[in-house]
Each structure stands twice: as structure tokens, then as C-alpha cells.
Amino acid sequence: MYTQSLSIPDGEARGPKKVENPAYQAEFDAKIAAGGFIEAKDWMPEAYRKTLIRQISQHAHSEIVGMLPEGNWITRAPSLKRKAILLAKVQDEGGHGLYLYAAAETLGVSRDELYEALLSGKAKYSSIFNYPTLNWADIGVIGWLVDGAAIMNQIPLCKCSYGPYSRAMVRICKEESFHQRQGYDLLLAMMRGTPEQRDMVQDAVNRWWWPSIMMFGPHDKDSVHTETTRWGIKRISNDDLRQKFVDATVKQAEVLGVSLPDPDLKWNAERGHYDFGAIDWDEFWNVVQGHGQCNVDRLAARVKAWEDGAWVREAALEHARKRAVREKDAA
Amino acid sequence: MTQRNTAAPGHIEYVLRLGDNALILGQRLSEWCGHAPVLEEDMALANTALDLIGQARLLLTHAGRLEGRGRDEDQLAFLRGERDYRNLTLAELPNEDFGRTVVRNFLFAAFQVPLYQRLTASSDAELAAVAAKSLKEARYHLSHAGEWVIRLGDGTDVSHDKAQAALDYLWPYTAEFFAANPIDDAVSAAGIGPAWHNLEADWEAAVVPVLVEATLTVPARTPFASYGKFGRHSEHMGHLLATMQTMQRTYPGAQW
Ligand SMILES: [Fe+2]
Ligand SMILES: [Fe+2]
Numbered sequence: 001m002y003t004q005s006l007s008i009p010d011g012e013a014r015g016p017k018k019v020e021n022p023a024y025q026a027e028f029d030a031k032i033a034a035g036g037f038i039e040a041k042d043w044m045p046e047a048y049r050k051t052l053i054r055q056i057s058q059h060a061h062s063e064i065v066g067m068l069p070e071g072n073w074i075t076r077a078p079s080l081k082r083k084a085i086l087l088a089k090v091q092d093e094g095g096h097g098l099y100l101y102a103a104a105e106t107l108g109v110s111r112d113e114l115y116e117a118l119l120s121g122k123a124k125y126s127s128i129f130n131y132p133t134l135n136w137a138d139i140g141v142i143g144w145l146v147d148g149a150a151i152m153n154q155i156p157l158c159k160c161s162y163g164p165y166s167r168a169m170v171r172i173c174k175e176e177s178f179h180q181r182q183g184y185d186l187l188l189a190m191m192r193g194t195p196e197q198r199d200m201v202q203d204a205v206n207r208w209w210w211p212s213i214m215m216f217g218p219h220d221k222d223s224v225h226t227e228t229t230r231w232g233i234k235r236i237s238n239d240d241l242r243q244k245f246v247d248a249t250v251k252q253a254e255v256l257g258v259s260l261p262d263p264d265l266k267w268n269a270e271r272g273h274y275d276f277g278a279i280d281w282d283e284f285w286n287v288v289q290g291h292g293q294c295n296v297d298r299l300a301a302r303v304k305a306w307e308d309g310a311w312v313r314e315a316a317l318e319h320a321r322k323r324a325v326r327e328k329d330a331a
Numbered sequence: 332m333t334q335r336n337t338a339a340p341g342h343i344e345y346v347l348r349l350g351d352n353a354l355i356l357g358q359r360l361s362e363w364c365g366h367a368p369v370l371e372e373d374m375a376l377a378n379t380a381l382d383l384i385g386q387a388r389l390l391l392t393h394a395g396r397l398e399g400r401g402r403d404e405d406q407l408a409f410l411r412g413e414r415d416y417r418n419l420t421l422a423e424l425p426n427e428d429f430g431r432t433v434v435r436n437f438l439f440a441a442f443q444v445p446l447y448q449r450l451t452a453s454s455d456a457e458l459a460a461v462a463a464k465s466l467k468e469a470r471y472h473l474s475h476a477g478e479w480v481i482r483l484g485d486g487t488d489v490s491h492d493k494a495q496a497a498l499d500y501l502w503p504y505t506a507e508f509f510a511a512n513p514i515d516d517a518v519s520a521a522g523i524g525p526a527w528h529n530l531e532a533d534w535e536a537a538v539v540p541v542l543v544e545a546t547l548t549v550p551a552r553t554p555f556a557s558y559g560k561f562g563r564h565s566e567h568m569g570h571l572l573a574t575m576q577t578m579q580r581t582y583p584g585a586q587w
């Protein structure tokens with residue numbers, strides 16, 4: 001319930017024991033090696049705990065910041081059916097945020113602390129949400145490509161070594177595949193429509209294709225994942241996931257009747273995969289470092305919501321306090 | 332294919348009032364997405380909006396069938412002129428802040444609950460079925476919004492004042508709920524649904540105890556009157572429609 005988000009951080013009181021201990025370490029290593037799950041009450045190395053908090057909270061932040069670009073179109077959805085689908089989708093994304101914050105809380109941090117890190121700009125969220133939604137087809141393309149890329153990234157996490165995270169991901173992945181199908185269905189309907197509608201779809205695909213490909217992160221040769229791989233958090237490499245996504249998406253684009261904005265995209269019979277062009281990593285890092293079109297606006301929207309809502313959260317706490325006093329007096 | 336219009340006098344208009352209430356308040360609430368005070372309320376407001384849009388779809392589809400001119404839910408939702416919308420003015424007012432939003436939801440759900448309750452016995456079987464399904468949703472909205480009215484009213488001094496200001500602002504618009512009119516008379520005579528002025532006692536019985544618990548002052552009735560359900564809206568309605576209708580107006584005839 002809402003009170004959870006109003007809880008006061010109590011750092012040391014919750015969460016796993018923080019002592020480093022060779023015997024515990026050996027037990028932990030054995031469990032990971034056997035493909036078992038680490039649970040909240042189990043001992044874990046401090047670096048493992050910190051890595052998980054960072055990854056899970058970034059994911060949670062992405063879910064809730066991701067409500068903004070889609071929320072941009074709810075009031076203008078072109079039919080009641082599409083409006084209802086979009087409302088249900090953003091509600092799901094909020095729910096994903098909740099499960100993930102709850103999973104992070106099992107590691108001994110509070111949602112409020114994590115949230116403060118987001119609002120102060122210290123914590124990251126997925127860069128994809130720093131791109132603007134400019135026409136209605138963007139809503140379909142986000143479902144198809146962005147939720148699609150998220151699923152590719154997240155399915156391996158359903159088997160990650162931290163139990164609460166892996167269980168949250170199982171639930172989330174089911175809903176994300178539903179979003180992907182709905183997004184694709186929206187685009188199919190537009191492609192069956194007028195030339196203007198088809199142009200909107202192509203325009204949206206042109207703008208979202210490369211950012212979606214970038215969602216898998218830097219090339220394997222440029223990224224360090226040795227620890228997360230050893231710990232059973234990351235199970236498949238960025239480039240392998242990206243390739244899988246491209247291979248699956250090219251066929252879907254053909255069925256849809258849109259072109260993907262990459263002249264170098266072609267089937268490589270020898271590799272059994274599609275080759276694709278060079279990724280503009282300058283753009284990727286620019287957006288990560290805060291210079292995307294919407295970075296400032298997205299964060300400002302979250303900060304404003306949080307500040308405007310302060311009196312409401314204070315009222316809820318004060319009411320709960322008054323009620324507790326009354327109940328105590330009555331007893 | 333058009334059916335013959337066999338609806339009783341006032342029947343279509345009455346169903347449009349129900350459908351437009353749900354549509355317009357659902358549209359307003361959907362503006363909250365991503366901007367609520369806590370994540371749980373972001374989801375609750377989106378969920379309430381979703382329930383209302385779902386009710387609007389069923390009710391407008393039904394109104395279109397009764398009318399028999401082949402208009403579907405989207406043609407009714409997006410392609411009418413402002414004067415043809417029949418929602419209560421209260422539904423179209425801007426959200427302003429979380430306080431006004433939950434007080435409005437509370438006042439409105441407290442009206443929807445007894446209304447849907449009576450409608451479950453409607454001589455219009457389709458309407459009765461929609462009411463039965465929607466009643467559960469309205470009851471949930473009422474209890475959720477009521478809890479917030481109590482928290483805000485009996486919270487801090489700041490929240491108390493904001494909740495009271497919201498109540499004072501919204502209260503005059505609730506007189507419109509109960510303004511008697513020939514449509515209600517005809518529809519209630521035909522056993523289709525209650526005349527809304529007969530719901531006032533039930534509404535007050537739901538509203539007043541919560542306001543008292545919230546330590547809020549129940550405003551007195553004033554001569555103020557609003558006329559949204561008769562098709563004369565506030566200045567806010569045109570802006571809401573401009574946003575909501577934009578795609579259907581810009582791309583006539585397109586399927587989505
Ligand atoms: Fe996600
Ligand atoms: Fe999600």
C-alpha cells in the first residue's frame with residue numbers, strides 16, 4: 001500500500017548481514033555455481049548486494065519514467081479502445097516499478113532513498129525514455145520495439161541468481177510480451193489505414209529503431225560484465241541479445257510493411273544472422289549523460305510530481321499518526 | 332445497416348448522460364498519469380480512469396444502438412459538438428490538484444453508486460447489465476476516494492484547508508446532479524432508470540458522514556446552477572474536447 005513508500009529508511013535494521021566471511025563466501029559461491037537462488041535472508045557479498053540494488057532500482061526508475069512518454073498520448077488516443085489499452089499499459093508499468101522497488105527493498109534500502117537518488121539525478125534510468133513521443137504511432141512502436149527489446153534483455157533475468165528479482169521478472173516479462181503484441185497490433189491497424197497513417201508509422205520506426213538497438217548497451221568488447229556474469233545476474237552478453245532482437249524484428253517489420261532505417265541491414269547466410277550498420281555511440285553516450293531531447297523535462301516532471309505531492313504524503317502520515325494515538329487512547 | 336429507432340422518449344438522452352459522465356471524468360483523470368503524489372496513486376487514478384472509460388464504451392455503444400443511426404462508441408465519443416455532450420459539469424472541471432481530484436471522485440462516485448444500484452433493475456436489460464458490472468467499480472472508487480477525503484481532511488492543517496477549499500469549489504456543481512427535468516420523468520415512468528432528483532437523500536447519506544469524519548464543513552446550498560447535463564457546459568469543456576477529439580477530427584474516417 002501507499003504507506004510503504006512513506007516508510008522512514010532504517011538502513012541497518014533490515015537486510016542481510018554485512019560482514020565479509022570466507023565460510024559464508026564459499027557457501028554463496030557454491031550456491032551460484034550450482035545455479036541456485038540467493039534469497040533476501042541469505043548472506044551475500046557486499047558488492048553483489050550493491051550491484052543488485054543499482055540494477056534493480058535503475059530498472060524500477062525506468063518503469064516509472066517510462067510512464068511519461070506514453071502518458072503524453074493518453075488524452076489524445078484516437079479511439080476509446082486504444083485509450084483503454086494505453087491506460088492499462090501505463091498502469092502495468094507502474095506496477096512493474098512497484099514490484100521492482102519491493103525487490104530492491106529486500107536488499108536493505110527504502111524506496112524513498114532510491115527515489116531520492118532518481119530525483120537528484122544521481123541514479124540512472126533507461127535512456128530510451130529520453131526520446132520524445134511525437135505521433136500516435138510512437139505508442140505502437142514503443143510497444144513493439146522498446147517493450148520488445150526490454151523483453152529480450154529481461155527474459156534471462158527471470159533466471160538470475162537473486163530470488164526476489166528473478167520472481168519479479170517472471171511476472172513483468174509476461175506483461176511486457178502482452179504490451180509488445182498490443183503495440184504491434186496498433187501498428188498493423190495503422191498500416192491497413194490511410195497513406196497518412198502509414199507515414200506516421202514509418203516516421204516513428206525511423207526515430208525509434210536505433211535507440212531501441214542501443215537499449216542493449218555497449219558492445220561486449222567495450223563493456224565489463226565479468227562480475228555480474230560470474231554472479232549469475234547477467235547470463236547473455238549485450239551483443240548476443242542485440243543480435244537476437246534484430247533477427248526477430250526484421251521479419252516483423254516485413255510483415256508490417258515498414259522499412260528499418262539501416263542500409264547495411266542484410267541477411268548473412270554464413271553467420272545465419274542479419275548484419276547491421278554501425279551504431280552511433282556518440283549519440284548513445286550523449287543521451288546517457290543527460291543531453292537527450294527529453295532528459296531535463298522527464299526528470300523535471302518527476303520532481304514536480306514529487307514536490308507537488310509532498311503535502312498529500314504528509315497528510316497521510318499525519319492522519320495515520322492521529323489515528324494510532326486515538327486507537328491507543330481508546331484501548 | 333441502421334435499426335429502426337424504437338427507444339422511449341428520453342431514453343437515448345438518459346443513456347448519453349450516463350456514458351458522457353464516465354467518458355469525461357475518465358478523460359480528466361487520465362491526465363494524472365505519471366504526475367501523482369505517490370506511485371500507488373498514479374496506478375489508482377489510471378485504474379479509475381480505465382474503469383470509467385470502460386463504462387463509457389459500453390454506455391455509448393448502447394446509446395448508439397438505441398439511436399439506430401449507426402453511430403458507434405467512437406463516433407459518439409469523439410465526433411459530437413460540445414452542446415451534444417450530456418455530462419455533469421462537475422466531470423469536466425480541471426483536476427487542479429490531488430485534493431480537488433479525490434474530492435471530486437468522492438462526490439461523483441457517491442452519486443454513481445445509488446444510480447447504478449437502481450439501474451440494475453432497469454426495464455432496459457442491456458442497461459441493467461452494464462449497471463451491475465459498473466456498480467462494483469463505483470463502490471471501489473467511492474471507498475478509495477472516501478479514504479483520501481478523510482486522510483486529507485483530518486491530516487495536516489495544510490491538507491485540511493486544501494480539502495475544504497476543494498469541497499467549497501465543487502459543492503455548488505453537485506446541485507446539477509439533482510436538477511429535475513422532463514427526461515428523468517419520462518425515463519423513470521418507463522421503468523428505465525431513476526429520476527436523479529430522487530437520489531439526493533442516498534447521496535447525502537453517503538457523503539455527509541465521510542465529510543464529518545474528515546472534519547470538513549458541509550457547504551450550504553447557494554443559488555449557483557450549472558447545466559452540463561442539458562448540453563450547456565463550462566469554459567473548460569471546449570479545451571478538454573479539443574484535446575480528446577484531435578485525432579478523430581484531424582484524420583476523418585481513419586480506423587485505429
Ligand atoms: Fe521494463
Ligand atoms: Fe514494464
Ligand SMILES: [Fe+2]
Pocket residue numbers: 093147175176179
Ligand atoms: Fe511494458
